[in-house]
Amino acid sequence: MHILVLGGAGMVGRKFIERLAHSGELGGKPIDKVTAQDVVAATAPAACPFIFDAVVSDLANEGEAEALIASRPELIVHLAAVVSGEAEADFDKGYRINLDGTRHLFEAIRKAGDGYKPRLVFTSSVAVFGAPFHDKIEDEFFTTPLTSYGTQKAICELLLSDYSRRGFFDGVGVRFPTICVRPGTPNKAASGFFSNIIREPLNGIDAVLPVSDQVRHWHASPRSAVGFLTHAATMDTAAIGPRRNLTMPGYSCTVAEQIEALRKVAGDGVVARIKRVPDPVIDGIVAGWPRNFDPQRATALGFTAESSFEEIIRIHIEDELGGNFVR
Amino acid sequence: MHILVLGGAGMVGRKFIERLAHSGELGGKPIDKVTAQDVVAATAPAACPFIFDAVVSDLANEGEAEALIASRPELIVHLAAVVSGEAEADFDKGYRINLDGTRHLFEAIRKAGDGYKPRLVFTSSVAVFGAPFHDKIEDEFFTTPLTSYGTQKAICELLLSDYSRRGFFDGVGVRFPTICVRPGTPNKAASGFFSNIIREPLNGIDAVLPVSDQVRHWHASPRSAVGFLTHAATMDTAAIGPRRNLTMPGYSCTVAEQIEALRKVAGDGVVARIKRVPDPVIDGIVAGWPRNFDPQRATALGFTAESSFEEIIRIHIEDELGGNFVR
Numbered sequence: 001m002h003i004l005v006l007g008g009a010g011m012v013g014r015k016f017i018e019r020l021a022h023s024g025e026l027g028g029k030p031i032d033k034v035t036a037q038d039v040v041a042a043t044a045p046a047a048c049p050f051i052f053d054a055v056v057s058d059l060a061n062e063g064e065a066e067a068l069i070a071s072r073p074e075l076i077v078h079l080a081a082v083v084s085g086e087a088e089a090d091f092d093k094g095y096r097i098n099l100d101g102t103r104h105l106f107e108a109i110r111k112a113g114d115g116y117k118p119r120l121v122f123t124s125s126v127a128v129f130g131a132p133f134h135d136k137i138e139d140e141f142f143t144t145p146l147t148s149y150g151t152q153k154a155i156c157e158l159l160l161s162d163y164s165r166r167g168f169f170d171g172v173g174v175r176f177p178t179i180c181v182r183p184g185t186p187n188k189a190a191s192g193f194f195s196n197i198i199r200e201p202l203n204g205i206d207a208v209l210p211v212s213d214q215v216r217h218w219h220a221s222p223r224s225a226v227g228f229l230t231h232a233a234t235m236d237t238a239a240i241g242p243r244r245n246l247t248m249p250g251y252s253c254t255v256a257e258q259i260e261a262l263r264k265v266a267g268d269g270v271v272a273r274i275k276r277v278p279d280p281v282i283d284g285i286v287a288g289w290p291r292n293f294d295p296q297r298a299t300a301l302g303f304t305a306e307s308s309f310e311e312i313i314r315i316h317i318e319d320e321l322g323g324n325f326v327r
Numbered sequence: 328m329h330i331l332v333l334g335g336a337g338m339v340g341r342k343f344i345e346r347l348a349h350s351g352e353l354g355g356k357p358i359d360k361v362t363a364q365d366v367v368a369a370t371a372p373a374a375c376p377f378i379f380d381a382v383v384s385d386l387a388n389e390g391e392a393e394a395l396i397a398s399r400p401e402l403i404v405h406l407a408a409v410v411s412g413e414a415e416a417d418f419d420k421g422y423r424i425n426l427d428g429t430r431h432l433f434e435a436i437r438k439a440g441d442g443y444k445p446r447l448v449f450t451s452s453v454a455v456f457g458a459p460f461h462d463k464i465e466d467e468f469f470t471t472p473l474t475s476y477g478t479q480k481a482i483c484e485l486l487l488s489d490y491s492r493r494g495f496f497d498g499v500g501v502r503f504p505t506i507c508v509r510p511g512t513p514n515k516a517a518s519g520f521f522s523n524i525i526r527e528p529l530n531g532i533d534a535v536l537p538v539s540d541q542v543r544h545w546h547a548s549p550r551s552a553v554g555f556l557t558h559a560a561t562m563d564t565a566a567i568g569p570r571r572n573l574t575m576p577g578y579s580c581t582v583a584e585q586i587e588a589l590r591k592v593a594g595d596g597v598v599a600r601i602k603r604v605p606d607p608v609i610d611g612i613v614a615g616w617p618r619n620f621d622p623q624r625a626t627a628l629g630f631t632a633e634s635s636f637e638e639i640i641r642i643h644i645e646d647e648l649g650g651n652f653v654r
Contacts (some may be wrong), residue, residue: 091437091493110418130569142469144488144570151489155482161471162478166418242457243471 001029004073006059006105007080008036009043011182012123012225016077017052019226021045026075027234037068038080059101065108069116075233076169077121078105084127085189087149098152106159110168117169120160121232124175124245126218126290128154136294139247146288157245164237164244172232172240174298177250177305180219181316190285194219197255198262198313201273204326210279213256216291220250220305221315231303239301249305251312252292261309265317269327328356331400333386333432334407335363336370338509339450339552343404344379346553348372353402354561364395365407386428392435396443402560403496404448405432411454412516414476425479433486437495444496447487448559451502451572453545453617455481463621466574473615484572491564491571499559499567501625504547504577504632508643517612521546524582525589525640528600531653537606540583543618547577547632548642558630566628576632578639579619588636592644596654 003020007013013036020031022045033051036042037059044052057064059080069076080101081087087094102122109116127150128143143154157173164171182195186207193210194217200207220228228248240246253261263271295303306312317325330347334340340363347358349372360378363369364386371379384391386407396403407428408414414421429449436443454477455470470481484500491498509522513534520537521544527534547555555575567573580588590598622630633639644652 140469142467143485145485146492146569148489148493151485154485158470158472158478158481158485162475165473166475242473 001026001031001075002033002035002071002073003031003075003077004035004037004068006037006068006076006078008054009038009040010079011184012179012222012229013038013077013079014042014045015222015226016229017042018045019230021048021050024049026230035068035073058097059105060096065101065104068105069108069112069118072112072116073118075119075121076105077229077233078102079123081123082149083189084147084149087152088147091148094148094152098149099155102156103159106163106168110163117167119233119237120169120171121229122156122160122171122173123229124153124157124173125150126175126177126247126293128157128175129290131288133290136292137247137290138294139297161242161244165242170237171244172235172237173245174228174232174303175245175247176225176228177218177220177248179222179225180312181221181320183222183316183320190282191289193282194255194258197258197274198316201262201270202266202317202321202325204273206273206275208277209255209274210277210282211255211286212278212283213259214254215283215286216252216254217286218250218252218290218293219309219312220248221312223315223319224248224250224305227305228303235302243297246298246301246303247293247295249295249299249303250293251306251309253309258309261313265310265313266325267327270325328353328358328402329360329362329398329400330358330402330404331362331364331395333364333395333403333405335381336365336367337406338511339506339549339556340365340404340406341369341372342549342553343406343556344369345372346557348375348377351376353557362395362400385424386432387423392428392431395432396435396439396445399439399443400445402446402448403432404556404560405429406450408450409476410516411474411476414479415474418475421475421479425476426482429483430486433490433495437490444494446560446564447496447498448556449483449487449498449500450556451480451484451500452477453502453504453574453620455484455502456617458615460617463619464574464617465621466624488569488571492569497564498571499562499564500572501555501559501630502572502574503552503555504545504575506549506552507546507639508548508647510549510643510647517609518616520609521582521585524585524601525643528589528597529593529644529648529652531600533600533602535604536582536601537604537609538582538613539605539610540586541581542610542613543579543581544613545577545579545617545620546636546639547575548639550642550646551575551577551632554632555630562629570624573625573628573630574620574622576622576626576630577620578633578636580636585636588640592637592640593652594654597652
């Protein structure tokens with residue numbers, strides 16, 4: 001099979017493609033080719049058993065979507081997006097990439113006109129929800145986003161359901177939790193500290209905690225994120241019905257519980273590298289975020305995530321640090 | 328003040344403009360001019376105390392939205408839409424008119440660049456909801472439409488909230504119940520019978536009831552529809568907050584209750600003109616529609632509708648039949 005990954009140079013895209021390269025198959029079907037599209041060139045995975053094609057393009061440009069589906073990939077995994085902060089700072093860019101780019105893709109598929117009907121996995125976000133929330137957000141809670149990014153994701157979810165209902169493609173929308181522990185270096189995302197306070201101390205480096213220990217948040221590991229994509233790509237969509245967008249499972253905990261999990265896994269010395277430097281701006285942003293979900297539908301449909309924060313930390317140590325950390 | 332009514336030649340648009348002509352003011356402000364845009368020419372109301380301008384145009388065409396707001400109307404009431412059946416039959420047309428037309432309008436306002444920030448009242452629909460429902464749909468129930476029309480309305484609701492949040496205009500989205508009793512002649516809409524079985528018998532004409540007496544539905548009168556628009560146009564939007572789309576109040580009853588109300592208001596002879604001719608196709612369509620709501624937010628914000636179906640019938644007799652009917 002041929003798989004198209006839009007946003008294939010990003011963290012989750014790379015990990016998904018590495019998973020494909022590792023097994024050489026998906027859902028029992030051998031993979032012939034993976035096309036990784038992004039605004040920068042994606043690098044091929046090591047020991048790649050299929051043709052790997054990196055395409056640098058902007059999905060929102062006229063004709064790009066048509067070119068990307070010209071070879072009729074059976075699976076399209078759409079991860080490409082301008083992130084929340086940028087979509088808020090640049091209104092035009094956010095709508096152009098996150099809404100129009102996605103709509104171009106959907107329209108190109110609809111207009112293919114040769115019976116083409118791929119599985120399409122769209123990554124959405126819990127940013128489709130806007131405060132005030134219930135303590136645990138149910139699957140039937142309404143989407144009233146408080147950012148342009150969340151608005152764009154919620155609109156694409158609606159389009160995904162309608163295009164699937166009409167039979168133009170077979171879509172599954174997966175709303176990601178915050179992915180933690182994010183590998184790499186600290187970034188300026190307001191959510192960055194959730195990963196920073198685990199990743200940096202394990203590397204022997206101090207990390208800043210800008211919010212209260214009592215802040216609660218919704219997490220899943222990068223390994224779970226890849227699992228969400230592979231399950232959405234291979235599951236029987238007849239079981240989903242017309243409500244094609246699913247809040248993924250995750251693990252809800254407070255920063256205090258994150259820290260205690262780190263203590264259990266790595267010890268007091270590692271925890272001592274977390275430095276409390278309160279930042280009221282970040283505190284204010286985070287106060288508007290969802291804290292906990294009751295993702296019954298996705299769970300019933302076979303999506304899985306971690307059931308403790310210790311597990312999330314151990315996965316990071318296994319997958320990113322070769323089993324070692326700086327005590 | 329200058330008011331722009333998009334879809335001004337439709338039933339609700341005409342009634343809204345008649346209401347404006349009758350009082351000459353809105354929210355205490357005298358009206359200088361009303362522009363009624365539609366794909367056919369709207370007719371001026373009788374005894375019109377303001378300048379009335381009928382514009383025939385297609386909002387989805389390039390430049391039309393800019394032309395319509397060139398004189399900076401302080402209030403825009405957006406009723407223009409392709410109806411549900413047509414949006415389902417013609418995918419391109421539905422998205423072009425109901426989504427792109429609305430987005431053109433929103434973008435024209437955003438790009439005005441001279442501090443222009445009108446009140447914008449957008450008429451949405453309970454078609455943003457898709458079965459299965461709760462018996463009474465709460466304000467926080469999610470929008471999972473089962474038609475392209477409902478999808479387009481739900482998307483415009485999301486855009487309305489985001490553009491309002493960003494300060495580009497001051498938007499209020501009002502989700503209409505089924506408007507009953509609809510004046511005029513029977514039409515082919517699947518919902519037509521809810522009005523036909525009242526209007527035609529009152530005119531001395533037989534009417535077909537294609538569904539079971541036990542079908543429950545959600546109604547408000549044309550007079551209430553005009554009330555929703557005037558209240559949304561004049562209310563203090565600070566009270567709404569960022570969740571700009573409101574399910575309007577209405578009256579939920581079964582067809583059996585509609586018929587009993589008709590009997591009380593008009594007598595057995597009128598009721599005898601309702602002929603039961605079951606139509607499984609219409610029965611199937613109606614089974615997927617919402618039946619009842621708990622519109623707490625709109626009610627708290629001062630929107631009102633009828634509290635009995637007798638009241639709905641009496642309003643029809645007063646407003647459309649000059650107080651008389653055929654016994």
